[in-house]
Amino acid sequence: MTKQHVKQPIVIIGAGLTGLTLAYYLQKNGVPVTIFEKSDRIGGVIKSFQYEGFIYEQGPNSGTLSNIETVNLLDELSGDIEIDLANETAKKRLIWKNNQWEALPDNLITGIKTPLFNFKDKLNILLEPFKRKGNNPDESIAGMVKRRLGQSFLDYAVDPFISGIYAGDPNYLVTRYALPKLYHLEQTYGSFIKGALQKAKEPKTTEQKRVTKQIFSVKGGLEELVKTLGEKIGQKNIQTGQSHLCIQQVENGYTVNNHFFSKIISTVPADQLSSIFPFITPTLLTPIQSLKYAPVVEVGLGFRQWKGRDLNAFGGLVPNKENRHILGLLFMSSIFKERAPKNGALFTLFIGGTKKPELTQISNEKLLSVVQKDFMEMMNIETFNPELVHIKSYKKAIAQYGKDSALRLENIEKIQKKYPGIILAGSIRDGVGMADRIKQAKNMADQLI
Ligand SMILES: Cc1cc2nc3c(=O)[nH]c(=O)nc-3n(C[C@H](O)[C@H](O)[C@H](O)COP(=O)(O)OP(=O)(O)OC[C@H]3O[C@@H](n4cnc5c(N)ncnc54)[C@H](O)[C@@H]3O)c2cc1C
Structure with missing residues (x-):
């Protein structure tokens, strides 16, 4: 590749966390970018509000320092934003069972005592290291958990955990795509327990030590993160309000609104792809566009004087078996500083x-x-x-990585080969959390630079 090619502007579609992180790293390395964003603001689903002493979110509420890319990005931006790490109390997670909250066990003793799991499954866990590893790459999360741990672990640990991440169904989600780390733990070590023990023994590199898995937000709300990225990229490089992009294929590249570019990276949700890329063969796009999303309603509730139960926890999750309306709720004012007025409380509830x-x-x-x-x-x-009270409804909130993922990923590859210069990214692949989005964007930037 010649220097001239490298310096060509790269088009990024979508100014959510993925598009902005990608643009930030490209630009930082001297590659000019132009972002085209449909909405009149940047940040995608990340949006924060301030009201009478409450700071609340209507999209993601927190992220996890689960990979080095996220740790590094936040480090780089630390002069511009103040990272807010979760309080120690946030380590406690509650699960609703039989009309009361039970703490999710975090050690052997609480594991033995907890009423969340039945006696048979508690005994069964001792056998987990000796069970044969699975050989079905399309096994659902529910299938894998029942096979290795038992039904009560599925009902009262994994099902609510999956609600917390995917607002999804462990019977639909395929472990290999939805929880790849867990899948590889079994495939590599033969068992979750053996794998976890083995990994704990392995010496950690300096980089791995920095990946603390802590929960983070940003002082003032997560929107500060995307705003800062936007400022670094520069307003002139971000075109908002682009609801009718016209992209055409031409010789050696593409035109976007009649300007020539050779590389276009999409970070938009699956259902937008055919309107953005009308020239891509429908048979290739259909298996990508059919990606299922979970609908979610997020409700922010702020109380000036809190008179309810103690809030020393991250929040609570409600297993499907308990048949309630709420999927889970976060005790935001306990997790992070200054989210509610003194003596008040702020919650985020998830429904649907x-x-x-x-x-x-x-x-x-x-x-x-x-x-x-x-x-x-x-x-x-x-x-x-x-x-x-702040209510935000998402028809398509979180992508659900089911059995159809193999075909979707295959078709993404085929499209990228057939249409050189087009890259299909965003949460249609590589994970749905903020940390996954940052990692994907950083890795793409490294490849493109
Ligand atoms: C309700 C909710 C709660 C969540 N909670 C958490 C959480 O607590 N922790 C966590 O880690 N993750 C959470 N997530 C996931 C996390 O928010 C996302 O992974 C991440 O913010 C997605 O960023 P993105 O840039 O990939 O997508 P988006 O934020 O969706 O950005 C895509 C952008 O593309 C634009 N766009 C769409 N169509 C077009 C078009 N045709 N032309 C041009 N632009 C277009 C959109 O307007 C948008 O700005 C949550 C998500 C939701 C919806």
């Missing part, structure tokens, strides 16, 4: 998901009355008097 999509289709008024009942009981309050 692939198991209860009907709840994402009712009016806000009805939704609130349904949620209120669960919330009052779970949080032990007698009057429901939030000062802040």
Whole structure:
């Protein structure tokens, strides 16, 4: 590749966390970029608000320092934003069972004592290291967990955990795509327990030591992160309000709104691809566009004077078996500093998901009355008097990596080969969390530079 090629502007479609991180690293390394964004603002689903002493989110609430790319990005931006790490209390996770909260065990003793799992499965866990490793690459998360740990672990640990990440169904999600680290733990070490013990013994590199898996946000809200990225990229390089992009294939490249570019990276959701790239063969695009997403309603609730249960935890998750309306709730004012006025409390509730999509289709008024009942009981309050109520509904919130993933990934490869210069990225592949998005963007930037 000649220097001249390298210096050509790269087009990025979508100014969410993926597109902005990619643009930031490209530009930092001297590669000019132009971002085309449909909406009139940048940040994608990341959006924060401030109201009367509350700082709340309507998209992601926190991220995890689960890879070196995320750690490095936050380090690089630390002069511009203040990283807010979760309080120690956030290590405690609650699970709703039989009308009360139970702490998820975090050591052997609490593991033996917990009422979350039945006696048979607790004994069964001793046999986990001796069970044969699975050989079905398309096995669902539910299948894998039942096979290795037992039904009660699925119902009261994994099912709520999957609600927390995917708002999804462990019967639908395929481990290899949705929880690749867990899949590889079994494939490499033959067992989750053996693998975890072995990994704990392996010496850690300096880089690995920095990947602390801590939960983070940003002072003032996560939107500060994307705003800062936007400022570094420069307003002149980001074109917002581009709801009708016209991309055409021409000799040796493409035109976007009649300007020639040789590389276009898409970070948009699956259902946008055919309108952005009308020239891509539909048979190649259809298996990508059919990617399923979980619908989610996110409700922010702020109380000026909190009179309910103690909030010394990250929050609580509600297993599907318990048949409640809330999937889970985060105790935001306990996790992070300055999220609510003194003596107040801020919560984020999640409703719907692939198991209860009907709840994402009712009016806000009805939704609130349904949620209120669960919330009052779970949080032990007698009057429901939030000062802040913020409801945001997402028809397509989180991508669901099911059995169709193999074909989707195969077709992404085929398209990238057939249409040189086009890269299809974003959460259609490589993970749905913020840390996954940053990692994908950084890796793409490294390849492109
Ligand atoms: C409700 C919710 C809660 C979440 N909670 C968490 C959490 O707690 N922790 C965590 O780690 N992750 C969480 N996530 C996931 C995380 O927010 C996402 O992985 C990440 O922010 C996605 O970034 P992105 O840039 O890939 O996509 P997006 O943020 O969706 O950005 C895509 C961008 O493309 C633009 N676009 C779309 N179509 C077009 C078009 N035709 N032309 C031009 N532009 C277009 C959009 O307007 C948008 O700005 C949550 C997601 C949601 C929806």
